[in-house]
Amino acid sequence: MTDTMAASSEPLIALRDVTTYFKTPRGLVRAVDGVSFSLERGKTLGIVGESGCGKSVLSKSIMGLLPKRNVVRGGSIKFEGREVGQAGANELRELWGNQMAMVFQDPMTALNPVMRVGNQITESLIHNLDVSKDFAQETALQLLTSVGIPEPSRRLRQYPFELSGGMRQRVMIAIALACGPKLLFADEPTTALDVTVQAQILDLLDAQQAERFMAMILVTHDLGVVAGRADDIMVMYAGQAVEKAPTRTLFAQMRHPYTEALLKSIPKLDQASHTRLDAIGGRPPDLVHPPTGCRFAPRCPYAQDRCLQEAPPLVSHDTPGHEFACWYPVGTPEGAEALAKNQAAGIAATVSGGN
Amino acid sequence: MSVSGAIAPNIQLGAKIKVEKEKRKRLGITGTISAVWLALIGLSALLAPWLPIPSPKQAYIDLVQPDGNAPFSTSGHVLGLDGGGHDMLAQTIHGARVSLQIAFGAVMFGMVVGGFLGLSAGFFKGKVDRFISTLFDIFLAVPALILAMSLVAFLSGSSAQSGFLSIERIMMLALGIVATPPLGRIARASTLTWSEREFVMAARAQGAKNFKIMFIEILPNVLPAMMSIALLSVGVVVVAEGGLSLLGVGVNFTDKPSWGNMIALYAQTDLQLHPWLVFTPIIAVFLTVLSLNNLGDIIRARFDAKETTL
């Protein structure tokens, strides 16, 4: 398997066959099931998929922020060449904040409601960088200014509930940036925000990333969000990567039917966020008992018998750096034939409800 | 609701689901033991006069040594005798009769009065609610035991001459009044949520009478929430009876032994030399309260689970 950025000497972070399972009374939920990628400094990777496809779990799993109980993590995660895949909280704490940081999905719940904004920013500075209180205060002020918060000195003394949603997300970005991380996870950073604010926050993340030469992993359900911002895109479905390519390549010649479906379902401005993707019928498979073949097959308009029996591997075909896992890819003669055959047979896009 | 979204919370709450599932199983070992103890003590209290035990007033004075030292265990007296030669097993069982009678009576009073007031407050809202809630607040403004104590003191003072109410009835009434506001508040809160439900709306739309809706539609749904609090309240009242006895109000030992007055009496006379006389009723109280709390917890867990799945 070649990585998308084979040219680089050593990636900032490299994942190989990362798995994250949850023990539940129903059985083992395979939330992330064998994901590999690598990312260089200064680059952005977009991870795209429906809710529940494992993308948010993946970023929390990489950072090691999942609870220990009932979670089984596997595979290898190398951060700057250092293996951290199985590292516990004590080891990872050195990395948290000043090496990798995360911007959470919902600024309403991710800020401590009973702690002043200023203290929430300065505490990681004081703790991680061992700076004086005054210096931390000064830095926090600069951070708030740089993330575009007006009247920063007044905001420092306020509580989260006194700020608007967009403002809180800016605060969260300031917190994440405080110790100058090399890798920033942005987990659906705009989902909880008003449409008008979404673009501002994404632009802010973009600008900060460029300025600081950070690597960024941008997790979203919206292909439109990553279209202009990510260098590479990984599309996830049911805990697995189904297509991986540089952004330009992906949009020019997408191969996986799921990617195609996602593109068709880019939410319109007037839709509420987190609306079900109308274009894709059916629902994601049960992650306790995933289908034997391709996991998308039950919902795939291209699906053939082979898809239901044999899981396609994630490999690159014609273009180097463009990997996908499909037997009948979109835009190929096989794919076209398969689709035509299904349409002729009148098989609806949803073959099964998922159970 | 989005099905795909539903998977994520399931994953994070894996641990929690497991706990709930465990609780939803039957009573479990501790629950069974609790139920057995309560059944045992309840039945023996109920059937005390017909059990093959001596009367609590029967004094085996010849078995007591001249220094007041009674054997802890002797043939025919499993739990020994007190300084007056009374059989401790008989006293404890007859004590249960009095203590549990007061506890059940008081909680029944609280259930009926509190249930009615709470149901009315939650159902009619507005002025009725404000009046009843203020009433509850007033009674809750005095620490429960102090309120019970003053009520018993005054009521027994007033009943002393007239003999209108026996002391047990007075205890029941006083502790019942104390138990009313908490039970009433639960009933009120529960009624507030249930009266907004579709089936209640439907009954209303069909022109059902207020009282019919209250008692046929809402009451059966409010009762489970009240039941778990009621079970805990029985325990609280059993303890309160003990506390009141220690404060010198309550059933008189020479009239009828109760767990409370046994503890109070023996704590004064026998703690130094015959501590088991004190500990026997204490253990009875402890086991009963423990069992009630345990069952209350189990019911509440089951009830909560039911509510969240609705």
Added chain:
Amino acid sequence: MAFLMRRLVRVITVVLFVTFFSYFLLNLLPGDPVDTIAPFATKEIKEAIRKENHLDRAVPVQYWFWVEKFVQGDLGYNYTPSSKNPVADDVKSHFPVSVQLVLYSILLTMLCAIPLGVFTAYAAGSRLDRGINTVLFGAFSIPDFAIGLLLAYFVGVKLGWLPNGGYKPFGSGLWTHARTMILPVISLAIAQIAGFTRVLRSDMIATLQEDFITMAKSKGISGKRVLWRHALRPSSLTLLTVAGLNVGALIGGTVVIEAIFNLPGMGLILTSAIRGRQFIALQSTVAIIAIGYVLINVMIDLLYTVLDPRVRNVS
């Protein structure tokens, strides 16, 4: 400020109702209340007692006079065949003992319950957590007087380490004072510790699943700081609520424990008032306790506004 005023008006209303109700109870007593209070007295003395307490007037008037005197610190008298002594004097000397008991118990409760609650929440589901939980559940079901009697016997009588009764004021030396308070305070605190720990634990477990905890963790600050600075503070509000609810039980428990350990507190005034059928003294003492209780609850409400910036902003 408006919030404070509203609270104050409410407190005064409730206290007025409570005292009026107890006055009403006094009139439930059959026959002449003076006969109940001072059955030993001569006709002239009875008449004086009647005058003194305005018992010859209508109930609302009696009540009004009582309130007037109460506000001025006159709580009526205890009547004995040989003397009459002001209840206010008793209260003055006995109140501090009860306050000490309550305060020490709250202090001990917090000292034990907060670390225990934080630890069990942090280690939720572990064997140790389950063990502690079982013990706490048992402790929660032991009546305070039972613990008191057990301690009095085992520590006081059997081991003889500490006195199983009596009181020495703070002024007589810290250790002398402490020796008399240790057993009563432990008796009162055990059930409280169990209750608080259980509530704090379940509340913290919920808090620890919040996003802002993961966020705080992701900042790289120490686990201890996440636990104590981020997770505990939101739970402290719940703790406060429970404290408010438990104060009533604590006061009730104090009265009983005072009786067991023979401590000259408010409980002693109550029991001797009941025994001596001093209903006026009883009523005044109950009113004092009710006011203390209500005031503690007001203080707790005020603390809310200090601890929770959201509430502070609303008021």
